[in-house]
């Protein structure tokens with residue numbers, strides 16, 4: 135059965151990237167049909183609160199990305215609870231698991247990612263929970279209501295946010311991290327060390343290198359990273375490599391098909407090779423970029439500054455740029471005061487900053503990166519150096 139005869143933009147995935155794209159297309163005056171197909175039955179929602187206030191406050195209200203009515207107001211067809219199972223690239227159609235077929239002029243894959251999990255020998259499987267979707271968050275919320283003792287596996291952003299929320303609610307919580315430091319893939323050592331002390335002072339026990347088969351608790355939250363969703367792209371013969379591979383315009387190896395958000399691996403001037411980023415900034419900015427390309431026909435390179443935030447209790451961590459390849463750092467401010475930033479340098483040049491309770495430096499860093507201002511370690515180390523002045527230089 136074919137449900138729509140007029141091609142237009144078909145967006146697979148009703149997460150941040152997919153929904154932002156649909157509304158950005160209308161903002162860009164795109165007049166053709168726009169369809170969002172979402173495997174989840176829920177009206178599209180914001181994910182960040184799921185591991186923060188939602189858990190800490192025991193909040194049950196959901197923050198939806200847009201009201202239910204706004205889709206109809208913008209003539210956006212939202213199909214919930216149906217999954218695209220196949221892309222027919224020659225016919226320019228997608229097939230859904232309800233047997234329907236939808237034609238497209240442009241197809242955008244905003245498939246997101248799935249949480250990785252692992253078995254825990256001493257905790258019942260139904261109490262070993264991931265934290266990726268609203269359905270997951272409801273289960274974690276229910277666990278927090280009854281559990282006295284929770285294990286968090288993984289000392290990354292989501293694990294630490296969940297742990298801080300549990301501790302705030304008076305639940306005994308232990309974070310088990312396999313690597314030698316917290317958030318090791320994403321932040322510099324100074325911020326890892328600061329966070330370790332902060333969490334311990336705020337009631338979170340943290341254990342490095344534990345044997346998971348020994349862990350006993352009423353339940354566990356597993357935050358050990360995600361696997362990008364690429365199944366239908368792979369099946370359609372699109373290039374994938376830990377994500378759907380796109381070029382600088384965010385097109386896949388088929389020019390009629392784009393990929394954005396958590397599922398896309400893209401080239402960027404902010405790193406030495408292609409990256410896949412999991413952040414609201416990345417999902418939203420890529421959505422706006424593709425909307426502009428489709429609506430105007432202009433073909434330009436995506437170049438937004440990457441940034442991310444994580445609220446762990448009262449600890450506001452913000453990152454600007456991609457700092458994973460840095461080899462030297464310089465601290466701005468006083469670590470002991472609890473408000474500071476760490477400038478990260480690669481080959482003597484500033485590539486980004488990790489900030490703790492220091493939104494001002496974070497914003498300045500983003501503006502510096504956006505302007506392409508080059509700051510060297512020697513310049514930043516000079517007495518009287520001011521990051522803001524570097525911006526106006």
Ligand SMILES: Cc1cc2nc3c(=O)[nH]c(=O)nc-3n(C[C@H](O)[C@H](O)[C@H](O)COP(=O)(O)OP(=O)(O)OC[C@H]3O[C@@H](n4cnc5c(N)ncnc54)[C@H](O)[C@@H]3O)c2cc1C
Nearest residue numbers: 147149150151173181182217218245246395396412413414
């Ligand atoms: C708990 C949590 C807290 C977070 N906190 C922060 C934060 O503080 N700051 C920050 O910057 N980022 C944060 N993030 C990351 C951020 O939310 C994600 O990077 C962003 O939501 C990714 O959006 P997306 O649209 O690419 O993917 P998703 O939101 O995962 O959406 C993808 C959607 O596509 C659907 N889908 C997949 N395959 C199909 C198919 N074949 N057919 C139909 N639908 C399909 C999926 O079901 C899903 O609904 C957080 C993420 C989580 C999970």
